[in-house]
Amino acid sequence: MKxxxxxxxxxxxxxxxxxxxxxxxxxxxSTIATKKIISNHYNNSFNQKTIYAKINAKYKGKxxxxxxxxxxxxxxxxxxxxxxxxFGIPLAKVKxxxxxxxxxxxxxxxxxxxxxxxLSNWLGTELDYEKVQNILLGQAVMNLRKxxxxxxxxxxLYEVKPKKDNDLFGILFFLNPxxxxxxxxxxxxxxxxxxxxxxxxxxxxxxxxxxxxxIDIRAIDNKDLTTINIEYKxxxxxxxxxxxxxxxxxxxxxxxx
Numbered sequence: 001m002k003x004x005x006x007x008x009x010x011x012x013x014x015x016x017x018x019x020x021x022x023x024x025x026x027x028x029x030s031t032i033a034t035k036k037i038i039s040n041h042y043n044n045s046f047n048q049k050t051i052y053a054k055i056n057a058k059y060k061g062k063x064x065x066x067x068x069x070x071x072x073x074x075x076x077x078x079x080x081x082x083x084x085x086x087f088g089i090p091l092a093k094v095k096x097x098x099x100x101x102x103x104x105x106x107x108x109x110x111x112x113x114x115x116x117x118x119l120s121n122w123l124g125t126e127l128d129y130e131k132v133q134n135i136l137l138g139q140a141v142m143n144l145r146k147x148x149x150x151x152x153x154x155x156x157l158y159e160v161k162p163k164k165d166n167d168l169f170g171i172l173f174f175l176n177p178x179x180x181x182x183x184x185x186x187x188x189x190x191x192x193x194x195x196x197x198x199x200x201x202x203x204x205x206x207x208x209x210x211x212x213x214x215i216d217i218r219a220i221d222n223k224d225l226t227t228i229n230i231e232y233k234x235x236x237x238x239x240x241x242x243x244x245x246x247x248x249x250x251x252x253x254x255x256x257x
Contacts, residue, residue, distance in 0.1 A: 046211070
C-alpha cells in the first residue's frame, strides 16, 4: 500500500495586493509595489497549449526510496497524463482532469477513480487540478489576485505573503526578480504539523517560455519527511497529444476510509 502511495506521489508530484515599503535592500533589487510583483508573475504565466515531457523523478521517504522515469502529457487547464516506468517496465499510469483523479498501479494491481481528496490527504494540503498544474509549471499554487498580500525582499527574492495571518495555515511565495516565476512556495499547517515546500532552483528558456528544469518537493507530516526531486529531461510544446487511459480488468479499487 505504501509503495503504491510513493509511486503515485512521484507521478502527481511528477503531482489583490498592498504596497510595500520604498526601500532598496538586497543586491540592488528595487522594491516595487506588491500589486506590480503579482501582476508580473501572471504576465509571465505559461502560455502554450500542450506539453510533452520526459522526466526523471526521485523519491525518498522514511522507509523507502525509488527512482522512476515519467512521461508527461499536459493540455493546459484540461488534462494531466503521466506514465511511470522503471528500466522500461511499466509501473503506473495517472490521468487528472479538473473533476477527477484516476490511476492504476501494476505491482499491486490496484486502482483509484475519484476526486482530489486522496491526493490531498497524501500531501497534507488541499489540492485541486489548478494547484497540481501550477506546481508543474512554476506558478503560485494560490491565486494571488484574490485576497490582500504584502511583500518584502529576502535573500535576493521577492517574498509575498498574506497581509493577515491565517490561524489554520500559513503560505509564503518567493518570486525570482528576473522572471517573476516562483523560486519557492510553502504551505504550512502548524496544527497538523504539516509542511509542503516546493522549490524551483533552475529555469530554462524554451520557445520563449521560462520553464522549470528542476522541482524539489519537501513534505513534512508530523516528524516524517518525504522528498521528491523532479528533473525535466526534455520538453516540447504544442504537439498534438492523446491521453490513453483504461483501468485493466481484475484490479482492486482503493477506497477512502
